[in-house]
Amino acid sequence: IYTGEDTLSLHDALPIWANPEPIRIQRSYADIVLIQPSRRQRMKNAFRMMAVAALAACATGAFAQKGETVKIAWIDPLSGLMAPVGSNQLKSFQFFAEKFSGANNPAGVKFEVVSFDNKLSPAESLNALKAAMDQGVRYIAQGNGSSVAGALLDAINKHNERNPGKEVIFLNYAAVDPDFTNSKCSYWHFRFDADTSMKMEALTTFMADQKDVKKVYLLNQNYSHGHQVAKFAKENLGRKRPDIQIVGEDLHPLAQVRDFAPYIAKIKASGADTVITGNWGSDLALLVKAANEGGYNGKFYTYYTSVTGTPTALGKGGEGRVYQIGYAHYNMGGQNDKWAAEFNAKFKDDFYTNAVVHVFNALGQSMAKAKSTDPVKVAAALEGLKFNSFNGEVEMRKTDHQLQQPLYLAVWQKADKKYPYSPENTGMTLAPVKTFEAYVASTPTSCQMKRPG
Numbered sequence: 001i002y003t004g005e006d007t008l009s010l011h012d013a014l015p016i017w018a019n020p021e022p023i024r025i026q027r028s029y030a031d032i033v034l035i036q037p038s039r040r041q042r043m044k045n046a047f048r049m050m051a052v053a054a055l056a057a058c059a060t061g062a063f064a065q066k067g068e069t070v071k072i073a074w075i076d077p078l079s080g081l082m083a084p085v086g087s088n089q090l091k092s093f094q095f096f097a098e099k100f101s102g103a104n105n106p107a108g109v110k111f112e113v114v115s116f117d118n119k120l121s122p123a124e125s126l127n128a129l130k131a132a133m134d135q136g137v138r139y140i141a142q143g144n145g146s147s148v149a150g151a152l153l154d155a156i157n158k159h160n161e162r163n164p165g166k167e168v169i170f171l172n173y174a175a176v177d178p179d180f181t182n183s184k185c186s187y188w189h190f191r192f193d194a195d196t197s198m199k200m201e202a203l204t205t206f207m208a209d210q211k212d213v214k215k216v217y218l219l220n221q222n223y224s225h226g227h228q229v230a231k232f233a234k235e236n237l238g239r240k241r242p243d244i245q246i247v248g249e250d251l252h253p254l255a256q257v258r259d260f261a262p263y264i265a266k267i268k269a270s271g272a273d274t275v276i277t278g279n280w281g282s283d284l285a286l287l288v289k290a291a292n293e294g295g296y297n298g299k300f301y302t303y304y305t306s307v308t309g310t311p312t313a314l315g316k317g318g319e320g321r322v323y324q325i326g327y328a329h330y331n332m333g334g335q336n337d338k339w340a341a342e343f344n345a346k347f348k349d350d351f352y353t354n355a356v357v358h359v360f361n362a363l364g365q366s367m368a369k370a371k372s373t374d375p376v377k378v379a380a381a382l383e384g385l386k387f388n389s390f391n392g393e394v395e396m397r398k399t400d401h402q403l404q405q406p407l408y409l410a411v412w413q414k415a416d417k418k419y420p421y422s423p424e425n426t427g428m429t430l431a432p433v434k435t436f437e438a439y440v441a442s443t444p445t446s447c448q449m450k451r452p453g
Helices: 038-060 083-101 122-134 146-162 194-207 224-240 263-272 280-292 310-314 335-347 353-369 377-380
Strands: 069-076 110-115 139-142 167-172 190-193 217-221 244-251 273-277 297-300 322-326 385-391 392-396 405-415 428-436
Touching: 069 083, 069 122, 069 146, 069 273, 083 110, 083 335, 083 353, 110 122, 122 139, 122 146, 139 146, 139 280, 167 377, 190 377, 194 224, 194 322, 194 405, 194 428, 217 224, 217 263, 224 273, 244 263, 263 280, 280 297, 280 310, 353 377, 353 385
Parallel strands: 069 110, 069 139, 139 167, 167 190, 217 244, 217 273, 273 297, 297 322
Antiparallel strands: 322 405, 385 392, 405 428
């Protein structure tokens, strides 16, 4: 803006540190003067601004201040048939946010969990995501339902692309569709659970040696995770045990079926000695309840036997016949057992979503490494991060952001001195049968990661 002086300084247009040389202009009656500095002056100003930016970065480099609060938006169901699962997992996040805050993480930050009930709906989840971002939350945690995770992932990718400087990170603690770390992989997505293909790789490696497994029935929820369980079961068994027959396959609506007796009748009629299911929550609890009541005595190979409601539904009826493949079980030992006992005493509930420990452990480590809580810097620090967790040393694979970790096959049996933890006061437990080291359970990725900048 022309001030009437013979010499116009750009001090008002650039930070004072840039200190550009005054540019002379002719006196005129113009209201606005557009100035084109010389090439030499532009280069000079550019280098000055780069120096200023570097100084500013140094001044704020220790952004992860001790006592700084990092908010995490938890978006999962607190209503409907899956509400008991969501409620348990929210308590898990709140419990470990406290355990890993302040001096208990190397960055010294405080974690705070902000919860949103998504009713297991992708549309509700997108509303929750917007509300969280409007509140300035830049870390999003979700796990129940890969259909929900897919919607969130797409929205987060678009938001980050359109809003540089306001990026958010997706902390996936339980949505296990392999596509999220393959064809749909994203720089902003990090999975702390093992995906469906990893679990099936370990599960079928064990089943290949079980000579009593001859006829298999596949029963799964009708959404991406259920489809993937069936797909990888057929592929892996076909490769490892081509003699095994797939005698039936069904997909049912997610979190809508209240009576699984008709499905159990079909399983019995098929002559299946084994059922493979990725069902979780009420869909697994009601399935095994129907199996007990319907007199089905075959084996179940599952992903989520430990989840709320299923232990009670099983009771003693599934002893020695129900297996779970996962990255943890009830009797991990050490600090994990102490946490489980404290969690039970505080909430009268069982701790089973151990990936929450991975989440807070990794965030503390990566924020300390980045010396910042800025999601862009934290994402860069998370890539390839190795850290010790409840199941040993784990690694966030840089190629696809899939955590590499050991898996465990456990069987439903009576609790004893060696494996004492009893979920839902059943007198039963999941006892480890076989451990699969990370390199055994790992599966390849087709991810072509697009990184910012």
